Amino acid sequence: xxxxxxxxxxxxxxxxxxxxxxxxxxxxxxxxxxxxxxxxxxxxxxxxxxxxxxxx
Numbered sequence: 001x002x003x004x005x006x007x008x009x010x011x012x013x014x015x016x017x018x019x020x021x022x023x024x025x026x027x028x029x030x031x032x033x034x035x036x037x038x039x040x041x042x043x044x045x046x047x048x049x050x051x052x053x054x055x056x
Contacts, residue, residue, distance in 0.1 A: 002034035011053050012037065 005012045012033055019029040044051060 002030050002037055005037055006030070006033055009053070 002012075006016045007013070015036055016029050016033045019032045020026070024032065040051065043049075
């Protein structure tokens with residue numbers, strides 16, 4: 001799921017490349033992106049909101 005969100009979503013793609021530039025390996029950057037995705041999904045479910053790309 002994390003690899004698909006990196007491919008299809010600009011926010012998560014930018015986060016992935018930011019982590020890569022910070023020196024993380026590919027797998028660690030994917031896992032960091034997956035962790036961010038989980039945090040975003042949890043917040044969406046908790047607040048009963050939809051994902052808006054402009055917000056962080």
